Amino acid sequence: MSTHAKRERLLLADLLEAAGPDAPTLCEGWRTRDLAAHVVVRERRPDAAAGNLVPALKERLDRVQAEFAEKPYEELIQLIRSGPPKFSPFTIKQVDEGANVVEFYVHAEDVRRAQPDWSARELDPVFADALWSRLERMARLLGRKAPVGLVLRRPNGQTAVAHRGTPVVTASGEPGELVMYLYGRRDSAKVALEGEPDAIERLRETKQLGI
Secondary structure, eight states: OOHHHHHHHHHHHHHHHHHOTTOBOSSTTOBHHHHHHHHHHHHHOHHHHGGGTOGGGHHHHHHHHHHHHTSOHHHHHHHHHHOSOTTOGGGSHHHHHHHHHHHHHHHHHHHHTTSTTOOOOOOOHHHHHHHHHHHHHHHHHHTTTOSSEEEEEOTTSOEEEEEOOSSEEEEESOHHHHHHHHTTOGGGSOOEEESOHHHHHHHHHOOOOOO
């Protein structure tokens, strides 16, 4: 596994373990047990995990995930911590790096930021750059349904276009915060919006950002 993905995996497992099985998360309708089951199914049951992308398989995904959520919570945590099974594509470093760095970062924050006393996590510059690199590649997909033009800007001045259009709203923040924002965790993301007031309001009201 890659360094970033492995670190975020272990951090997620630690946070889930510390929170316990019934703590809230930022994923609507999910407690920590449900989030843990989601992570395990995604890695270990590709036949069901396909339901995340294929609507026709969503019912199967929900059923399998509910079955995993009934397992002992400690078992779910251990399955996350130990990594994917031997023949999973996630054991390939490039696949792990491409698919899991943001996945585990966001879900770790889903646990952290659902707590009332959470504080912003300071990311090391190398990891921040890694998140920004992935955000640049995913920005158009994640922002494709934005009701206005949307530009992402990090503190060093680098920008990425999430949606072309007018008027334009610029979302400014650290890469990790912009990731949370574009992945639909806007209420918990430390991001500043600049643009025409009406455009900012339209963006705030939409529920269309993210996958």
